[in-house]
Amino acid sequence: MERIGVWLIGARGALASTAIVGARAISHGLARPGGLVTELPEVAALRLVGLDRMVFGGWDIGSAKLLHRARAMAVDDRAVPAGLVAALEDDLLAVDNHIKPGFVDGGGRGAARDGKKREPLEAAVARLGDDLEQFRLEQRLRRVIVVNVASTEPPCARVPEHDTLDGVRRLIQGDRRAAVTPSMLYAYAALERGCPYVNFTPSTGATPAGVQELGWKHALPFYGNDGKTGETLMKSVLAPLFRMRNLEVLSWAGFNILGGGDGENLSNPRQRESKLRSKSGVLSPTLGYAPHASVSIDYVPSLGHWKTAWDHIHFAGFLGTKMSVQFIWQGCDAILAAPLALDLVRLTDFAHERGERGPMTQLACFFKDPMGVSVHSFTDQFRLLLDYVDEHVSRERHGRRR
Amino acid sequence: MERIGVWLIGARGALASTAIVGARAISHGLARPGGLVTELPEVAALRLVGLDRMVFGGWDIGSAKLLHRARAMAVDDRAVPAGLVAALEDDLLAVDNHIKPGFVDGGGRGAARDGKKREPLEAAVARLGDDLEQFRLEQRLRRVIVVNVASTEPPCARVPEHDTLDGVRRLIQGDRRAAVTPSMLYAYAALERGCPYVNFTPSTGATPAGVQELGWKHALPFYGNDGKTGETLMKSVLAPLFRMRNLEVLSWAGFNILGGGDGENLSNPRQRESKLRSKSGVLSPTLGYAPHASVSIDYVPSLGHWKTAWDHIHFAGFLGTKMSVQFIWQGCDAILAAPLALDLVRLTDFAHERGERGPMTQLACFFKDPMGVSVHSFTDQFRLLLDYVDEHVSRERHGRRR
């Protein structure tokens, strides 16, 4: 039975370790697949790759072991059953062998601490591409899907070279580090070696047209940005409600508190800017006007990987009377995100297998800032996925009949 | 220009007085039509009756003047601008002349206090029907639409006679008061006299098949039950979210506190039962399973007509990790409901004008417990309305071309 590679950028982070623990636990029958969208009957109608056929690897700039991280998620955060991590020790140690050093420069938490001589961009692309090649060959994988689940990096100022593949190449060859973020470099390396690419973060990744051109050239599917897991998910179901009831949103103030590496990273104003950008895109397109809106993220170490979001929505009803709804969301980001990352791998594998290329707009419902889709209502985005499934299911039926 | 009658059951209540104040204020250009779904561009594509063409009247079992109630909404509840009520004094006094005594027996707050000899059901039907007839003739109205916005009545035990028009008639002729609630009697009187009927409450109304048979017989549109204004509205957008993300809802505990006449009425366990029944129908059909769920309503007089709902939703994410979302909804029920009642009048007028009959399933998104519709996601219900609009718009275009 053929296997596929799942290559995680940020492979030792909370999200990656939770995804790996989960995939292995479900494969061993130790956990149920709740939280996976691809297990819903209406999506599972597609013949998707099994979790037990996924081989994990990836890049990370940290050196703490995956098992160590998984244990911390269990003991410190009480987010993963401790028994599960204990039962999967061997699996986690095995995955660790497939984790290679990431690219350190120009962003990310590890950047400042690293004293080594810096690696030229062009050399890095080659090295990273070789990692993917080696992984595919050694593990005999049908394909390797690259998913960015690393810490958010600061936004990257646009330069004209971003718009074409040639331009991006010149940036890399010229070692123009201010214009090439690590996430962009990873995306480039992945697409250059024929690996479908998914960006679960708000980092640049495959956003520049020049990087996407590489995807089209190699006939690859790709998508992003920024997995939609909590507050923005709520927003994308609540904002349409106000629109559908013709209730004017006067203001929408959102406050997020979280700890963990993610919280620490986002306490850096530049990284936070990337995050807030992708979080803020839902309201105006959904409502048709721009209410007074704000989103903030504050680092509260004691919360660990648990995030609490408080949103206060003030709206005007009939005769201008002001009313409000508030929500308090308490979730563990890694737990919310991990199944979605696995869903995206399965659906990307499916698309690649069928020769689909370019942005996978059917996956819009998974992202805060979905590429090339103007639909911001979660329900409508989910319908895009169902339409995609329906089309494939009926195509297959038709195909069989012939 | 032709006018239509809007005949409100509970015409001196908070909801009715707010709807009347609003319709008159908007007609006079004193307020904007925010909160009216029929003012959304996608719905306004239908040619709907203007608010300025509505003539209000109705039944009530109380004797406090409409103006008095409107002032209380402004001063005590700070829910309606005081200036608006002052500016509309004449309009409100005029409407008061069209408010006739309701039917007092078998439910409602006024029942116990009334010392008069009780009116036989058959006599009541005739009297109520004559009220409608007289209103139509005297005011020269194209039609009279009857909307139940009265206090919730206790549930009515089903009897076999409810299932046929003949059966219902026998109940009325036999003065079988235990089997014929006031809301049923009003609905019967309305449909018998050719008036379309809408039930904005969870009371029995036109629920029995025998009453609906009367609607079909007279080629009338009708619909209900129970306007969806707050907590249940939130539920019907949030529950689908959990379904679409394959997150298991472990429990959903909802607590409502409110004052006012509605709060007082619902502090009566039997009336509350009707309300809770219509509130509780959303979760299971949406999720596909029945989580531990509860809804409670408590009377807190100091809140007046303002309702606060707190819902605690506990759900299992990936690997069974428990997370939660809570929401706090603070709204004025009359303000939330009044524009919907006006929307329903406009859309019912449209349907009747075009000869449509039977349950208006296109209106499902307005109700907690919509007749004959299995769709419980608010977004999907709203789509039913849009589909209806699209069909009519394209039909009209087609018609014009000919």
Next chain:
Amino acid sequence: MERIGVWLIGARGALASTAIVGARAISHGLARPGGLVTELPEVAALRLVGLDRMVFGGWDIGSAKLLHRARAMAVDDRAVPAGLVAALEDDLLAVDNHIKPGFVDGGGRGAARDGKKREPLEAAVARLGDDLEQFRLEQRLRRVIVVNVASTEPPCARVPEHDTLDGVRRLIQGDRRAAVTPSMLYAYAALERGCPYVNFTPSTGATPAGVQELGWKHALPFYGNDGKTGETLMKSVLAPLFRMRNLEVLSWAGFNILGGGDGENLSNPRQRESKLRSKSGVLSPTLGYAPHASVSIDYVPSLGHWKTAWDHIHFAGFLGTKMSVQFIWQGCDAILAAPLALDLVRLTDFAHERGERGPMTQLACFFKDPMGVSVHSFTDQFRLLLDYVDEHVSRERHGRRR
């Protein structure tokens, strides 16, 4: 070094197991003593018994092992570190040997399930007393302190016999089971055998004057009722705020949701009544008037031993303007209660050692419904404790000087 016995009624419950795990963990240096009031410098000025000198035992009507319960608290509820329970296995197994069968009749969850012939009250008193005696002798304990941490029982109707020791004796001898609840029987047995008694629950316990007479007769300290751990604790600091600011509380609506055995037990209306009674006593005496107030408890199994309380407080400010404050309390009852139970043991030991007898009003701050104290502000109750400490500290200093 002398040791004392801690005899827990409900010794296999969540509270008891958490208290035992905690006392042992701290004694072994595996955990810090956070949450213990007696570790505050201003209280620790008293020379109190060390946790390492406590020997645990008790009664329970269930047969599940203490270790099993402790593991469930760790794994199912994620309320106690799993590593701690593993490290204390031997300690927990040892305590299990000191847990004897409780008295089954007339209340408690176990009552209905038990098919055995029922034990006469008089025989039970003797048997229970012998358990205490045996524990003291076998373990060579300086004293045995009995603490009721069992499930809440339904309220007990007062009868005249409750008022005197003779009366209570007659009830027991006459096997008058309707007038003698298990908690009363346990309290009687404890006091009769010279054991100080503390009631951490709202059950009857030593409330009847006749039972207290027995305490006075044997020169014993005793106290209760109902440990103040969460919502009521908040109430007893917030209600004084409104009083001190002359802000009229219009309404105070509190809603509790919880799972676990406690939640299940309190879903029984009669047991809930006991709980709600002790919860409702704070507001009126503190405010000087009775606002519209309600407290409810709902069973939500998925929460396990975690309780969420939502309180909505509506108040009138200057010129009658209505404002509100809401709080959401999310805590684990056993974790909140366990250290207080240990505090009470230490302070009761101290009092008994010094020959103090009767109700220990200095402990009012630990209870929802403190015996013989009209002070309901938590801060003022805490001052009673500090005054007690100060008196003893200065007495000791004085004593030494002599």
Next chain:
Amino acid sequence: MERIGVWLIGARGALASTAIVGARAISHGLARPGGLVTELPEVAALRLVGLDRMVFGGWDIGSAKLLHRARAMAVDDRAVPAGLVAALEDDLLAVDNHIKPGFVDGGGRGAARDGKKREPLEAAVARLGDDLEQFRLEQRLRRVIVVNVASTEPPCARVPEHDTLDGVRRLIQGDRRAAVTPSMLYAYAALERGCPYVNFTPSTGATPAGVQELGWKHALPFYGNDGKTGETLMKSVLAPLFRMRNLEVLSWAGFNILGGGDGENLSNPRQRESKLRSKSGVLSPTLGYAPHASVSIDYVPSLGHWKTAWDHIHFAGFLGTKMSVQFIWQGCDAILAAPLALDLVRLTDFAHERGERGPMTQLACFFKDPMGVSVHSFTDQFRLLLDYVDEHVSRERHGRRR
């Protein structure tokens, strides 16, 4: 009957207009004195000046009429009964005649808009002092009490001259505007003319030792800073709770949203800094350690003068288990603050009448950052007030006996 003057800095603001409406409404018997601490029986034991004996005047840099502001509080904010403002039109117009131009420079919202030649500090002190003198003489007032209720100004960098009266005088004479904020100038002018001074804001006011020296010199009572009305009030009752229960506060994250002039002013980072400083001083002294804490203030225009604060308190219980309490405070700042401003006037009048001078530490409970008091628990601060009352009451009794 003798009257006193109440001279408000910021006399046309929301707080001032609400205080004036309230004092007049209560004097006319149109409103009850709820919210006034001085109406509590235990404080009213002092013989305090009646609200009907207060004559209002003040400074403001804006020109909108007081009546206009009061109407906006009624109509736009629904914070004051509209009928009350209508009934008090004459009173409000009369007070407007006593409002003089404030000092415009170096802070406050009006500063930038004003094109006039700037007034030297020394001239301003003389002019402002003359305003006070004239008011006292023309209105035949026993004394004039100056209360700062103006918008918060940015913090003022400390210079050595602040430390002595001579130094402050040199700053004024030298027109050293960077070192003399308007609030300081007002305080100086007040104390120089023998007027007791109270600072209800976090602005500098009488904080510098040199300004206080002037108060001592003229034997005047004075106090501040920053009225404690909402979130910080809650903090000063909740933080002691955690201390008294030995529960470690891990983090305390507070988020405030508000509109109105105050919200707009505080959206300016420098003004916000002053506010956040006075808000942040409660936790550490109360707890005895510094938890991770943050307070933020965001401007949400739609809220008008209504403020919503959400505080998330994360704490460690027994065995390190993390729990939380959240509160949501929804209040109108002007409504909360106005009665306290009147209370402070009454208590300052009392102190001055009795020849008391220097900081009135008995008033600590009214302030976020009380001068010269290390007690931060609200309950303990309130006790300081009660002790003061008791002392005076017993002194008066004793005095009479003689």
